[in-house]
Amino acid sequence: MAGERFNARIADAKWQAAWDAARCFEARDDDPRPKSYILEMFPYPSGRIHVGHVRNYTMGDVLARAHRMQGRAVLHPMGWDAFGMPAENAAMARGVHPGEWTRANIAAMRDQLKSLGFAFDWSRELATCDPEYYGHEQALFLDLYAAGLVYRRESQVNWDPVDNTVLANEQVIDGRGWRSGALVERRKLAQWFLRITQFADELLDGLAGLDKWPDKVRTMQENWIGRSKGLRLRFALADPSTIEVYTTRPDTLMGASFLAIAPDHPLALAADPALQPAIAALKLGGTAAADIETAEKVGVDLGIRVRHPLDPTITLPVWAANFVLMDYGTGAIFGCPAHDQRDLDFARKYGLPVRRVVAAEGADPAEPIGTEAYTGPGRIVNSGPLLDGLAIEPAKAAVIARAEAEGWGEGSTVFRLRDWGVSRQRYWGTPIPIIHCATCGPQPAPRDSLPIVLPEDVDFATPGNPLARHPTWKHVACPACHGPAERETDTLDTFADSSWYFLRFASHPANAPFDRAAVDKWLPVDQYIGGVEHAILHLLYARFWTRALAHIGRLTVAEPFAALFTQGMVTHETYKASQVYSYTDSDGRSQIGDDEYWVAPDEVERSGNQLIESSTGNMVEVGRVEKMSKSKRNTVDPTPVIDQYGADAVRWFIVSDSPAERDFPWSATGIEGAWRFIQRAWRIADTVADEPDLAPTPDLAKAAARATHGVTEDIAALQFNKAIARLYDLATQIERAPPGTRRASTLIFLKLVAPIAPHVAEEAWERLGQHGLIVDAPWPQADPALLIDDTVTLAIQINGKLRDTIIAPKGLAREAAEALAMGQEKIVIALAGATPKKVIVVSDRLVNLVA
């Protein structure tokens, strides 16, 4: 195709077929070269690929392809996180079976991914909704069960009292069920838990070794696990019983003015029947932390009084309160309004006393607390001889020592981290392999009954879990007594599916979840890439499963992801149109109103210097650049863009400009710019192909070496935007070099481009008469001698302000640099005969004359 434009449509298909035929991207377990496991977080098959996926997988692909050219054995797999709520929502809304919906989505999305030419090892593809996958997950669950890492207890869920169903947090909108609109309440249900807290110390301490993780993610996990030292103490009631409370601020104990317990605390349930309706009202609202924390703090005085452990003459009232949860700690707290904002708000609302017990250094201990709790440092005041005058930390120690000596409490380390509730009252998930028997209790399902497969004939006409109401599925014999029993109808949280998929990619035997030797070869993942929204839950759960499997002897590796990269979101301008209409108001007068609505990018067109909506001609205003979302209609489907510009332009654009960890604004003009560069890269090769092959000029050889060095570093650091800037530079240098001297540099250029834009690189490689595929070509090496410049530009400053620059030999001595600077005409004029008081010379950088 000499002299013609690069035809992406033809080239994309041609080279994708060539890579397929050569099975380029299949990883071999017996490959002796150094391994590189590159993994992007696998997608939920929601229907279509969105540009966020394209960004994520392009980043991983560039790295995988570069590593491959650098001579490593690369494992770069892809699969589907295929269980989840949207499939059931589709089933309810459209009557399609979740499995059918999911598999159709997978087929469509796989085609889309293939059209982008990603170097995936498709032979290892998996979908978590396949019994071949989730059966092994059930086996692993039984292993954890046998190791004592699984247990069952009651826990709160969002309950919709109209639909009689459990709601996910996202299905609770402003405290109401999303379908019924009923006020949601918190209700208790027996549920399965994984004992992640047993690994709390390990998971926390293990973060220190993850030096290739972003600091922010490690900090978030640290705070999430939240190891703290505090005091578990008991307040005595009038009768011999006690209420147990946990606090991280035992130093403020003398500031306690009330106790608050969860509305479902045994004492609250045992309170005066007349109070029960008020107590029940405290359970309204969702279980999400943000809902609970931001809801108005309300409570009910239970009429119970407890004695203060440090001063038995003080009695404190016990309240039931909506912000205390039975699931956290002991389900009871002591309120110290002076030094905790939430307690202060509560105390002010109900007229409870506020007693300052901490004062800043030098501040008046009698200074009353206003509307803001004091949480800063200082000394203990108003707390009696035991504590007054102590700093906070010694005061904590003193209270703990006293509690332990007198037997009413003990110091303890607690974690913010709670055990992982994995039960979901839903159909489209991995069935929990447990059988409930009225006589024997819960029994693990027999190994030879795995996989326990989901029934296909289910109905979604009514809310609730279709597994529970299926006529036959749950009825089985008890494995112990063989009497009639019932299967667990809860399914596993989909986070369980994504907690070990990276092991199954490394090794996928039919008769076991994975093979240890193969996993040991490939793990840990050398580079994991995904959205920062997974910084806590998914990454913590995956770390936990890996550690738990190592703990029970199934694995050697303890940490699954050696390096983590969290990429930013793809954003787009939003567009709003307005529709003017007239109506008659309640007084019978005619009025003009206007409705604003969102317009999709492909419905916006330019008309003069005005934007209009194509279908209606309504005026369109450009709104903020925001995360792509269906509600704002600012999403872009990559497929038409690939059809128009080709895979390379899309890949090039999506990793250009914005640093990978930051948000990336997609724009129609941006993709055109990328497309122009792909054409330019082809044009360079096409032109150079017909030229003789003479030695490059020194300048071009240097430019190619600099680009090689820089691009290699930039790709390794996932700084694709910088690599791309260098490639633009090198393209310019090649274009400006004398014809006939640029063949070698062009070949280097193409190799450097290949990981990002592999199709045009192959086409150009072939045009230049090279044998074999460029994906198999070795990565270029930069000659270190070419990276060194013999001249530098020195900045000359007066009082730190730039006055001139000079080109000087590299490594110039400070006296010579100073003399050179002082001799410059601009400097002589600026100094006007004055002698600098001081001269600062930074070698090969600048001379600063301080006047």
Place this chain on the structure above:
RNA sequence: GCGGACGUGGCGAAACCGGUAGACGCACCAGACUUAAAAUCUGAGUCCGAAAGGAGUGCGGGUUCGAGUCCCGCCGUCCGCACCA
């Protein structure tokens, strides 16, 4: 509410360890080529100012010969919060 980040031209950004702010790209403008357009190439391009010069990295202070970078205090925006994935 709690936790974590981010903030540099019209826009996306770059700036090694505190040392020439704005590389590279997008958009825009001017020019070349063309009968014309597209494509391509060349150039201008932070702001104020005619220029000399001055100001300038969210805002206010500080450290330093020198601050986008370090410190203190604000403001704004975004993300996560355990049943969304």
